[in-house]
Amino acid sequence: MIFFQGKRILSAIFDMDGTMFDTERLRFRTLKQASNEIFGKPLSEQTLIGSLGLSAKKAEALAKAHNGEDFPYAQIRQRADELELEYVRDHGVPIKAGLLEVLERLRKCGLTMAVATSSRRAIAEEYLINANVLKYFDITVCGDEVSQGKPHPEIFLRAASALNCAPGSCFMVEDSENGLLSAIRAEGQPILIEDIKPPATEVKAGALKAYGSMHEFLADISECIPHLGTPELSEPFPQALNQFRVGIHGFGAIGGGYLTQVFSHWDGYTRPCEIIAATRSRMLRETVDAFGRFSVRYGATSFDQTIENLRMIDMDDAQAVIDMYDVAEIIGLSLPEQAIRKQAGVIAKGLLRRFERRGRELTILIVLNKVGGAAFVRRHVEAELALLCSVEICQQILNKTHFAETVVSRIVSKISKDALLRQLRIKSQMFQNSMDEEPSMAPRLATPVPEYERLIGRFRPFAQSSSALNQMHLILFNSEPDMPLYVERGSDLLERLRQVKTVDDIAQIQVIKNRLWNGPHAIIAWYASLLGYSWVGQGMGDSRVSALAERLIRQEVAPALLADNAQMNEAVAAFAQTFLERCKTSFKDPCARVGRDPLRKLQRNERILSSIDLARKHGIETPALEFGAALAIHYALRSTDSKEQECLGIRKLYDESGSVEKVLTHTGDYNGRPYPGLDGLDDAALIESISEHFHQLLEPDSAHWGWPFEAGSQPHVS
Structure with a gap:
């Protein structure tokens, strides 16, 4: 009723x-x-x-x-x-x-x-x-x-x-x-x-x-109907499929391990008939296509969640991506900045085609871990649209496109290629064993075959293989259990999505999350890696790493946030507690993934240095954050990953100059690429402090590795 x-x-x-x-x-x-x-x-x-x-x-x-x-x-x-x-x-x-x-x-x-x-x-x-x-x-x-x-x-x-x-x-x-x-x-x-x-x-x-x-x-x-509220982690997805198609532009950790869940829960009553996911990984595309589904593992609750109704496309197939933007009701864009710059032209073509063929509105969830990420994407897409159509058409398209700023409240990691291969070997053997088991067939009498048996016979050859596949699920992502996706209000569709929490001012949530999580998370990963740990959770078992984490969150970042915005006390305390608890159990969170792109994490208005600026504004000392900046440079010099362009650039600059100051202030090119620099960092005292911490890290005393604070220091924020 x-x-x-x-x-x-x-x-x-x-x-x-x-x-x-x-x-x-x-x-x-x-x-x-x-x-x-x-x-x-x-x-x-x-x-x-x-x-x-x-x-x-x-x-x-x-x-x-x-x-x-x-x-x-x-x-x-x-x-x-x-x-x-x-x-x-x-x-x-x-x-x-x-x-x-x-x-x-x-x-x-x-x-x-x-x-x-x-x-x-x-x-x-x-x-x-x-x-x-x-x-x-x-x-x-x-x-x-x-x-x-x-x-x-x-x-x-x-x-x-x-x-x-x-x-x-x-x-x-x-x-x-x-x-x-x-x-x-x-x-x-x-x-x-x-x-x-x-x-x-x-x-x-x-x-x-x-x-x-x-x-x-x-x-x-x-x-007339009460809102269902945020779903519980283990709550099943709606059985009924609606007519919507949704897109995920970037099937990485967040795109594949989080946004697929958000879209599968949808409004709690129905879910999209198809999720279209774009990735450059041929291995991922063919694996998901072969199984028809994949699973996310929530280790903290021993729960595996299966995502279905997925169609994988090649991100380098421009026409397939354009088609996705044409037919999708909503798209989650989860790519790094450089990839967004490269994909902006294809996105613009997709929006133009959508406008010409359908004229329908589109919501794009921008998952970028960057304050102003939605404006960043809109700016690049608008520049590409200007090359494709008139100013008037461009404006009409932008008016129908809602670039939604988001804040993710979850840590997700993608399993390695080696781990995926191990799963495939085991699943392949299991499947082969099930197919080798011949079903017993009772002798048939030479009598007319009933119609129902004739009809069923059409499906019988496929039943065994289908049953064997249905019993298998492939883990592609490891995830923490937090559910809400914070999104800036502005699209009617977002108000219907059950796992989305819309807010009027997303900037407040972004600042809290970025400073409490992103910078400290990277610092913890760099330090754990330096001490010989491969996973964040393992590193947190070392008193030196856990002491650094407590100092970063409780005595530097959180007090600075509260000093600047006292009314956010509840949110700051919740994010701080959740973050520290997650790090302790992040045994599937690789330090190499969390610590990548160290230069981007040192940008002046992002993560580490912005937290230092805020703390100093309120007279709060920041030795742990300054130590973290030194760890970023040290991590880059130790990196052996040939694909880590930022690490290669930092290494080249340091090898040429032998100067941490040069790494922090250089604004030219590096390794044949533009060097972002730190937006004019000119704080001599800060540069000197980071340099001192860096040189301590070069000392051979592995018992301390430059960390000057005792384990078990008392927190300043409860």
């Missing part, structure tokens, strides 16, 4: 054609074709539109009134039925956008439901089964089962009676004037979802509410 517009609603009765399914246009097309085949000319638009909502008998009378008494309407209708069924069997029933979400909500609110359609039962049931919506309805009343068709109220009255519900407590959902008149005369609660031909004004006035689309109806229904 729900209360809607002051009415107590116990049941919902839906018309089918034009209301649930976009079949009126299809019907027009098939009737025209059938009439052309049999009668020599197509039915007129006047006849077709006039027959909307009429019973077959009244539609025939109208057609003969327009075409003469010898017009073979029954034969034409039968042929149109054949053509329509042929299309539906080949292409599926065209479902109205928003229908599945509406049905799910009404059903989960306990409403009984019925279909009241002018179509014959044979066609109605085929369509309802084809569209996989028959499960929502308790009964169906069809046009060949009533003596008087719409606009007579008989069909709605019969449906309400069969549901044991008074008409006044029933939604009666219609699209046509005749259907709306039928609902009004039945004294129900008429809901109009306009389709091809709007009803006359005086008829439309009889509706309880009138909408231009099913999505508008959905929005009002949602207002």
Whole structure:
């Protein structure tokens, strides 16, 4: 039961054609074709539109009134039925956008439901089964089962009676004037979802509410239903699939191990029919395609979560990425800055194509770990759009694109290629063993084969391999269990996503998260790596690493944040506690991944140096942060990864100059690439402090490695 517009609603009765399914246009097309085949000319638009909502008998009378008494309407209708069924069997029933979400909500609110359609039962049931919506309805009343068709109220009255519900407590959902008149005369609660031909004004006035689309109806229904809240980690994804496709541009740790979950939970009632994920990794693409799914492991809770309905595409396949931007309802963009610069042109082409073909709005979740990340992406995409279209079109496209700034509250890591290969070897052997087990076959008698057995026989060869695959899941990501994705408010779609928390000022959350997590996280990884640990969790077992972590969070970064913004005390304390607890259990979080790109983490307005600036503003000393900056340079010099361009650049500068100051202040090129530098770092005392810590790190005393603070120091922030 729900209360809607002051009415107590116990049941919902839906018309089918034009209301649930976009079949009126299809019907027009098939009737025209059938009439052309049999009668020599197509039915007129006047006849077709006039027959909307009429019973077959009244539609025939109208057609003969327009075409003469010898017009073979029954034969034409039968042929149109054949053509329509042929299309539906080949292409599926065209479902109205928003229908599945509406049905799910009404059903989960306990409403009984019925279909009241002018179509014959044979066609109605085929369509309802084809569209996989028959499960929502308790009964169906069809046009060949009533003596008087719409606009007579008989069909709605019969449906309400069969549901044991008074008409006044029933939604009666219609699209046509005749259907709306039928609902009004039945004294129900008429809901109009306009389709091809709007009803006359005086008829439309009889509706309880009138909408231009099913999505508008959905929005009002949602207002009557309590929000489900953030899902629990182990809560299953909705079973029902909606018509949305979503995209993930960058199938890395966050894109694959987090955004896929956000999109799979969707609004708690339905989930997207397809997640399109773009990655350059051929190994990942082919692995996920082969298994048809993958899993995320939450080690802290011993829980594996499986993500399905995924289609992988090659990020270097520009056309595939453009297509993703064209069809997706929302896209999670999770790429590093340099990759975004390179992909901006493809994104611009995708947005232009979307605008030209559909003109629909698009929400892009920007997951960049950068304050102002949404503006950064928009700026680069806008520059590429300017090369493709006029200023006016460019502005229209940008107005329809919501670049949503985000803050991720979760640590996720992607498993290594070696770990994935080990899994594939084991799973491959398991699969082969299951296929080698021949099922016992009972001898068959030489008797006629029943039809059901013949039909089942078509599937039998695939059943064994499918069953074997279904029993396997492949772990691609290790993740912490935190759920909410913080997103800046601005898109209606974001308000519906169950795992998204929208906020008015995302900057506050970004500052807290970036300074409490990103900088300290990298520092802990650099120090743990220096001490010989491969994983952050292992490093935290060393008192030197844990003491550094406590000092960074409790005595430097958190006090500085609170001194600058006292009203954020609760958020600061929560983020600080969560971060330290996570680090202690991050046994799947590799130091090499967390510590990569050390130069980017030293940018003046990001992570480490920005925290130093804030602390100094409030008179808070920052020896641990300064030690962390020295660790960044030391880590770069020790790196042996030939792909770590930032480490190579730092190493080249240091080898040439032997100066930490040069590394911190250089603004030219490095290793043939632009060197970002530290945005004009000119604090001589800070440079000297970082240099001193760096030289301590060069000392051979492995017992301390330059860390001048005792383990177990008392925290300043609880």
